Amino acid sequence: MNPSMYVPRHFRTPDQQTGLALIDQIGFGDMTSLIDGQMHCTAMPFLRDGDYLLGHLARANPQAAFQPGAEVQVTFAGPHGYVSPGWYQAPGVPTWNYVAVHVYGVPEILTDAQAVHDLLARLTAKYESGLANPWQPDYDPRQLNAIVAFRLPIARLDTKLKLSQNRSAEDRAGVIAGLRAVGNTALADLMQVREDQA
Numbered sequence: 001m002n003p004s005m006y007v008p009r010h011f012r013t014p015d016q017q018t019g020l021a022l023i024d025q026i027g028f029g030d031m032t033s034l035i036d037g038q039m040h041c042t043a044m045p046f047l048r049d050g051d052y053l054l055g056h057l058a059r060a061n062p063q064a065a066f067q068p069g070a071e072v073q074v075t076f077a078g079p080h081g082y083v084s085p086g087w088y089q090a091p092g093v094p095t096w097n098y099v100a101v102h103v104y105g106v107p108e109i110l111t112d113a114q115a116v117h118d119l120l121a122r123l124t125a126k127y128e129s130g131l132a133n134p135w136q137p138d139y140d141p142r143q144l145n146a147i148v149a150f151r152l153p154i155a156r157l158d159t160k161l162k163l164s165q166n167r168s169a170e171d172r173a174g175v176i177a178g179l180r181a182v183g184n185t186a187l188a189d190l191m192q193v194r195e196d197q198a
Contacts, residue, residue: 004073005102005158010166012159019101019159023048026076026101027126031055033063033072046074047123049151053103054119056149064148066107074152076101079187083164087178088171097175097187098162105155109148116149163191 013019023029023046032041040063047054053074057064066072078099085092110116121137128134164172172195179188 004104004156005100005160007158007160008166011162013161016157016159018161019157020048022078022099022101022159023053023076023103026078029074029076029103031063031072031074033067033070035062035065035067045123045127046076047119047126051154053105053152053154054123054149055152056116056119056147059146059148061148066109066148066150069106071104071106071155072152074103076103079184079190081179081182081184081187083175084178087174088167089174090168090171092167092171096162097164097179097191098160099190100160102158103152103154103156105152107150107152109150113144116144116147119149120144161194163194165194169195 027047028043028045030041030043032039034040042057042061042063044055044057078101080096080098083095083097085094110119117139120139124135124137164175167175172191176188176191176195179185179191
């Protein structure tokens with residue numbers, strides 16, 4: 001199947017594992033859906049469970065009334081930043097380097113109370129794990145009734161790593177140095193990892 005995101009050859013990834021690893025690393029995405037002819041988008045944390053994304057919405061959110069059989073898109077955005085042509089040795093133009101993963105699928109609402117509780121416990125554990133005194137969830141059933149939990153089968157996944165792969169090694173080194181100079185270490189580090197793996 002053709003990707004739904006425009007991904008020139010230089011910026012494609014060889015397998016889906018790269019995209020799945022980025023989802024695990026980024027964790028926070030924007031879910032977009034079409035409801036009655038209007039686009040809706042909600043930013044939220046996700047957990048990946050194999051070939052599924054797990055998430056939840058406030059029951060009052062219009063997106064929580066999932067349309068039967070309707071596909072949604074989840075966008076995960078990684079490090080990004082402006083690239084100056086002044087960082088190149090060869091002539092060039094201004095551009096933007098970035099990482100993006102798009103997931104497409106039809107959500108399935110979780111109706112089992114234990115499944116909803118387990119999702120929230122896993123999500124909380126993921127983000128509390130690095131804290132000195134992790135908070136332990138103890139949800140009031142009324143709070144659980146105020147959300148709609150779902151799982152999203154990953155039917156399609158597009159990954160784009162636009163990291164100056166279409167430039168020479170010297171130009172890529174210049175971009176990495178330039179990004180570090182302006183404080184964008186996350187994007188510079190990602191580019192450096194890719195260079196080291198090449």
